[in-house]
Amino acid sequence: MESNEIIEALAALAQTTRLAVFRRLVAAEPEGEAAGDLARDLAIPPNTLSAHLAVLARAGLVSADRRGRFVVYRAAVDRLTAVTTALVADCCGGRPELCNPPPATECRPSRTSEVSS
Amino acid sequence: MESNEIIEALAALAQTTRLAVFRRLVAAEPEGEAAGDLARDLAIPPNTLSAHLAVLARAGLVSADRRGRFVVYRAAVDRLTAVTTALVADCCGGRPELCNPPPATECRPSRTSEVSS
DNA sequence: TCTATATTTCCAGAAGTATGGAATCGAACG
């Protein structure tokens, strides 16, 4: 992953409103949420929100899906994963023994493919 | 970890020069590197670099250690780990089954405490 | 104390980002 892409993603998330939007969208996975609902619930003017969503989209962190008059946004969780992975990979470049085990392990469900209900 | 801290760290790294500095410092672990050497090697005026280092320090991503006339900077790898972990934790809030296993696993050495030489 | 070296602070201009009002585009429906 390119330095520029990493920076774009970090910059996209490094802003109060956008981090809030992104979090909300992650919570709304996998259905996503329409721009208007986001604007209403977060009390952001639609045009302002639109600008922020555009930044997130350019960074690859959200995707937009038009459904009739609505545009439903979804968080691209895998993109976030790619970015954090790239950061950590950089971090350990060549000398993994320096890195205290970068966990993110809380996130892994106990059993993914064995039991689901 | 507070939203503000996360944003501060993301913003600190979301800048070409600072990301380069941080990477260099990570590579220079655990000895660290003096501000002047960084400035020389990265071809950044010392005052400009100083400003960037201050941003990284405020974000907790580097630490400064004065040694005589030199100030040796070190990357705070654990801080980066904390930030990425917080991001991923946010990401999975309540519904870990949504998250494709956020790896960062490449970073873990095969054996950490068993064999070292 | 005076000088030299390392780093930081001060300051200001240039560049970039955030924000929201008004206008525009796009889709649905009569």
Place this chain on the structure above:
DNA sequence: CGTTCGATTCCATACTTCTGGAAATATAGA
């Protein structure tokens, strides 16, 4: 078509960040 509603683009203003020259601070050594 004309209207309505959702979303985006346009544009101007305010704000923040980046950058580096000049001055200040800190430490070491003669």
